[in-house]
Amino acid sequence: MSFRAVILVLLCFLFILTNLQKYNIKVKLFADDVKMCLKIENNVYLQQLQLAINALTNWAQEWQLGISVDKCCVLNVGTKIRAPHLYHDNCTLSVLARTRDL
Numbered sequence: 001m002s003f004r005a006v007i008l009v010l011l012c013f014l015f016i017l018t019n020l021q022k023y024n025i026k027v028k029l030f031a032d033d034v035k036m037c038l039k040i041e042n043n044v045y046l047q048q049l050q051l052a053i054n055a056l057t058n059w060a061q062e063w064q065l066g067i068s069v070d071k072c073c074v075l076n077v078g079t080k081i082r083a084p085h086l087y088h089d090n091c092t093l094s095v096l097a098r099t100r101d102l
Contacts, residue, residue, distance in 0.1 A: 009063065012063065016055065016056060020036065020055060020056065023048040023049070023051055023052040024038065024048060025038050025048070025052045026038065036052055036053070036056070038052075040082060040084065046084050046086075050086055050087065053087070053093075061089075067088060069088055069089065069091045072093050073099060074086050074094070074095045074096065075096055075098075075099055076095055076096065082095075
């Protein structure tokens with residue numbers, strides 16, 4: 001990949017991140033990992049998170065970048081146990097109470 005192509009991909013990645021902010025999602029980046037965080041207080045927040053996942057999925061497909069669904073999950077943090085049904089490309093994301101993060 002040429003230097004210009006890398007710059008273009010990075011600019012597009014920054015573009016999608018700014019678009020995710022309209023869903024009030026906190027986005028964390030490290031190398032090729034993306035974490036989206038949102039406190040789910042009701043179904044509206046759950047819908048916002050799903051819309052953000054959809055936007056990231058569409059962006060990745062447009063740029064022909066694969067997302068490893070088996071490495072994707074919903075991490076439940078806090079005392080309230082929720083089992084949201086969130087999807088990435090029609091695949092249900094597993095809900096975990098804990099996970100290992102490198």
